[in-house]
Amino acid sequence: MKSLWKFALGGLLLSAFASAHAEQPLGCVEVTVGGYKAPNYDCLSQQMGNNPEGAAAAQKNQEALNVPVNKRPPNQVGLATPAATSTRMGNTFGTSVKPQRPPANNGTSPLTNK
Template identity: 90%
Template sequence: MKSICARVLGGLLLSALSVAHAEQPLGCVEVTVGGYKAPNYDCLSQQMGNNPDGAKAAQKNQEALNVPVNKRPPNQVGLATPAATSTRMGNTFGTSVKPQRPPN
Protein backbone atom coordinates (compact mmCIF):
# COMPACT_ATOMS: atom_id res chain seq x y z
CA MET A 1 0.00 0.00 0.00
CA LYS A 2 2.81 2.39 0.87
CA SER A 3 4.56 1.69 -2.41
CA ILE A 4 1.38 2.42 -4.39
CA CYS A 5 0.89 5.72 -2.55
CA ALA A 6 4.55 6.58 -3.07
CA ARG A 7 4.25 5.85 -6.80
CA VAL A 8 1.05 7.90 -7.12
CA LEU A 9 2.55 10.81 -5.21
CA GLY A 10 5.74 10.54 -7.24
CA GLY A 11 3.72 10.55 -10.47
CA LEU A 12 1.72 13.57 -9.34
CA LEU A 13 4.89 15.37 -8.37
CA LEU A 14 6.49 14.65 -11.75
CA SER A 15 3.38 15.78 -13.62
CA ALA A 16 3.22 18.97 -11.55
CA LEU A 17 6.88 19.67 -12.27
CA SER A 18 6.43 19.04 -15.98
CA VAL A 19 3.43 21.39 -16.11
CA ALA A 20 5.34 24.08 -14.20
CA HIS A 21 8.32 23.59 -16.49
CA ALA A 22 6.14 23.82 -19.61
CA GLU A 23 4.68 27.16 -18.50
CA GLN A 24 8.07 28.82 -18.20
CA PRO A 25 9.28 30.37 -21.44
CA LEU A 26 12.30 28.70 -22.89
CA GLY A 27 15.40 30.79 -23.48
CA CYS A 28 16.74 31.56 -26.90
CA VAL A 29 19.30 29.17 -28.31
CA GLU A 30 22.32 30.38 -30.25
CA VAL A 31 23.80 27.93 -32.70
CA THR A 32 27.40 28.09 -33.85
CA VAL A 33 28.01 26.79 -37.36
CA GLY A 34 31.49 26.95 -38.81
CA GLY A 35 32.58 29.50 -36.20
CA TYR A 36 29.68 31.88 -36.89
CA LYS A 37 26.94 32.44 -34.32
CA ALA A 38 23.39 32.25 -35.61
CA PRO A 39 20.87 33.54 -33.05
CA ASN A 40 17.23 32.52 -33.20
CA TYR A 41 15.62 35.74 -34.44
CA ASP A 42 12.07 34.45 -34.00
CA CYS A 43 12.73 33.87 -30.31
CA LEU A 44 14.40 37.27 -29.88
CA SER A 45 11.54 39.01 -31.68
CA GLN A 46 9.02 37.27 -29.48
CA GLN A 47 10.90 38.31 -26.34
CA MET A 48 11.08 41.91 -27.55
CA GLY A 49 7.41 41.93 -28.51
CA ASN A 50 6.12 40.90 -25.09
CA ASN A 51 6.56 44.38 -23.66
CA PRO A 52 3.26 45.55 -22.11
CA ASP A 53 4.33 49.17 -22.50
CA GLY A 54 5.05 48.65 -26.20
CA ALA A 55 1.59 49.76 -27.29
CA LYS A 56 1.92 52.98 -25.29
CA ALA A 57 5.35 53.65 -26.76
CA ALA A 58 4.10 53.02 -30.30
CA GLN A 59 1.19 55.39 -29.73
CA LYS A 60 3.51 58.12 -28.38
CA ASN A 61 5.82 57.66 -31.38
CA GLN A 62 2.87 58.01 -33.75
CA GLU A 63 1.71 61.16 -31.93
CA ALA A 64 5.21 62.61 -32.14
CA LEU A 65 5.22 62.11 -35.90
CA ASN A 66 1.86 63.85 -36.30
CA VAL A 67 2.94 67.32 -35.13
CA PRO A 68 0.50 70.06 -36.19
CA VAL A 69 1.71 72.38 -38.95
CA ASN A 70 1.75 75.44 -36.71
CA LYS A 71 4.22 73.71 -34.34
CA ARG A 72 6.65 72.41 -36.97
CA PRO A 73 9.99 74.10 -37.62
CA PRO A 74 9.91 76.51 -40.57
CA ASN A 75 12.30 74.46 -42.72
CA GLN A 76 9.91 71.47 -42.58
CA VAL A 77 7.00 73.61 -43.75
CA GLY A 78 8.98 75.16 -46.61
CA LEU A 79 9.46 78.64 -45.16
CA ALA A 80 12.69 80.54 -45.50
CA THR A 81 14.99 80.65 -42.49
CA PRO A 82 17.84 83.11 -41.95
CA ALA A 83 20.39 80.31 -42.29
CA ALA A 84 18.93 79.06 -45.59
CA THR A 85 18.64 82.57 -46.97
CA SER A 86 22.22 83.34 -45.94
CA THR A 87 23.43 80.23 -47.74
CA ARG A 88 21.44 81.07 -50.86
CA MET A 89 22.51 84.72 -50.98
CA GLY A 90 26.17 84.13 -50.17
CA ASN A 91 28.25 87.16 -49.26
CA THR A 92 25.59 89.55 -50.55
CA PHE A 93 23.18 88.66 -47.75
CA GLY A 94 21.92 91.90 -46.24
CA THR A 95 23.67 94.12 -48.79
CA SER A 96 22.02 93.30 -52.11
CA VAL A 97 18.82 91.85 -53.51
CA LYS A 98 20.74 89.81 -56.07
CA PRO A 99 22.24 86.54 -54.80
CA GLN A 100 25.94 85.86 -55.20
CA ARG A 101 26.63 83.83 -58.31
CA PRO A 102 29.92 82.36 -59.45
CA PRO A 103 31.36 83.90 -62.64
CA ASN A 104 30.50 82.06 -65.86
Protein backbone atom coordinates in the same frame (compact mmCIF):
# COMPACT_ATOMS: atom_id res chain seq x y z
CA MET B 1 35.84 21.45 5.14
CA LYS B 2 37.22 22.38 1.70
CA SER B 3 35.17 19.68 0.03
CA LEU B 4 32.03 21.08 1.67
CA TRP B 5 32.77 24.53 0.19
CA LYS B 6 33.46 23.02 -3.23
CA PHE B 7 30.21 21.09 -3.06
CA ALA B 8 28.27 24.21 -2.04
CA LEU B 9 29.93 26.31 -4.73
CA GLY B 10 29.25 23.65 -7.35
CA GLY B 11 25.59 23.49 -6.35
CA LEU B 12 25.32 27.27 -6.50
CA LEU B 13 26.86 27.41 -9.97
CA LEU B 14 24.64 24.59 -11.19
CA SER B 15 21.51 26.36 -9.94
CA ALA B 16 22.66 29.64 -11.55
CA PHE B 17 23.19 27.93 -14.92
CA ALA B 18 19.84 26.15 -14.64
CA SER B 19 17.98 29.39 -13.92
CA ALA B 20 19.75 31.23 -16.74
CA HIS B 21 18.91 28.41 -19.12
CA ALA B 22 15.26 28.35 -18.03
CA GLU B 23 14.76 32.07 -18.80
CA GLN B 24 15.23 31.61 -22.54
CA PRO B 25 11.97 30.90 -24.35
CA LEU B 26 11.69 27.67 -26.26
CA GLY B 27 12.58 27.85 -29.94
CA CYS B 28 15.40 30.39 -29.68
CA VAL B 29 18.40 28.98 -31.48
CA GLU B 30 21.67 30.68 -32.36
CA VAL B 31 23.50 29.14 -35.28
CA THR B 32 27.23 29.57 -35.81
CA VAL B 33 28.38 29.30 -39.41
CA GLY B 34 32.02 29.87 -40.22
CA GLY B 35 32.63 31.59 -36.90
CA TYR B 36 29.74 34.07 -37.33
CA LYS B 37 26.67 33.88 -35.12
CA ALA B 38 23.28 34.13 -36.80
CA PRO B 39 20.57 34.69 -34.19
CA ASN B 40 16.91 33.85 -34.72
CA TYR B 41 15.35 37.26 -35.35
CA ASP B 42 11.78 35.99 -34.92
CA CYS B 43 12.64 34.90 -31.39
CA LEU B 44 14.37 38.20 -30.64
CA SER B 45 11.31 40.09 -31.88
CA GLN B 46 9.09 38.05 -29.58
CA GLN B 47 11.39 38.76 -26.64
CA MET B 48 11.33 42.48 -27.37
CA GLY B 49 7.56 42.50 -27.88
CA ASN B 50 6.70 41.10 -24.45
CA ASN B 51 6.95 44.50 -22.80
CA PRO B 52 3.55 45.40 -21.28
CA GLU B 53 4.36 49.11 -21.53
CA GLY B 54 5.22 48.77 -25.23
CA ALA B 55 1.73 49.68 -26.42
CA ALA B 56 1.78 52.90 -24.41
CA ALA B 57 5.23 53.78 -25.76
CA ALA B 58 4.10 53.09 -29.33
CA GLN B 59 1.08 55.35 -28.80
CA LYS B 60 3.30 58.17 -27.51
CA ASN B 61 5.62 57.74 -30.52
CA GLN B 62 2.68 58.02 -32.93
CA GLU B 63 1.44 61.14 -31.15
CA ALA B 64 4.91 62.69 -31.38
CA LEU B 65 5.08 61.99 -35.12
CA ASN B 66 1.64 63.49 -35.81
CA VAL B 67 2.47 67.10 -34.94
CA PRO B 68 0.05 69.63 -36.51
CA VAL B 69 1.44 71.65 -39.42
CA ASN B 70 1.18 74.95 -37.55
CA LYS B 71 3.39 73.56 -34.74
CA ARG B 72 6.19 72.24 -36.99
CA PRO B 73 9.47 74.09 -37.57
CA PRO B 74 9.61 76.06 -40.85
CA ASN B 75 12.30 73.87 -42.42
CA GLN B 76 10.04 70.78 -42.07
CA VAL B 77 7.17 72.57 -43.83
CA GLY B 78 9.34 73.84 -46.68
CA LEU B 79 9.54 77.49 -45.71
CA ALA B 80 12.71 79.54 -46.05
CA THR B 81 14.64 80.18 -42.85
CA PRO B 82 17.18 82.95 -42.32
CA ALA B 83 19.98 80.39 -42.02
CA ALA B 84 19.06 78.67 -45.30
CA THR B 85 18.67 82.00 -47.12
CA SER B 86 22.03 83.18 -45.79
CA THR B 87 23.69 80.02 -47.07
CA ARG B 88 22.06 80.36 -50.48
CA MET B 89 22.85 84.07 -50.89
CA GLY B 90 26.41 83.92 -49.60
CA ASN B 91 28.11 87.19 -48.65
CA THR B 92 25.46 89.24 -50.47
CA PHE B 93 22.75 88.38 -47.91
CA GLY B 94 21.11 91.62 -46.87
CA THR B 95 22.98 93.77 -49.40
CA SER B 96 21.82 92.53 -52.81
CA VAL B 97 18.99 90.64 -54.46
CA LYS B 98 21.42 88.61 -56.56
CA PRO B 99 23.07 85.62 -54.90
CA GLN B 100 26.83 85.31 -54.70
CA ARG B 101 28.24 83.29 -57.56
CA PRO B 102 31.81 82.37 -58.43
CA PRO B 103 33.35 84.32 -61.31
CA ALA B 104 32.75 82.92 -64.78
CA ASN B 105 35.62 80.85 -66.14
CA ASN B 106 36.59 82.16 -69.57
CA GLY B 107 39.53 79.81 -69.96
CA THR B 108 39.95 77.32 -72.75
CA SER B 109 39.25 73.65 -72.49
CA PRO B 110 42.28 71.33 -72.42
CA LEU B 111 40.34 68.95 -74.64
CA THR B 112 40.38 71.19 -77.69
CA ASN B 113 43.53 71.56 -79.81
CA LYS B 114 42.86 74.76 -81.66
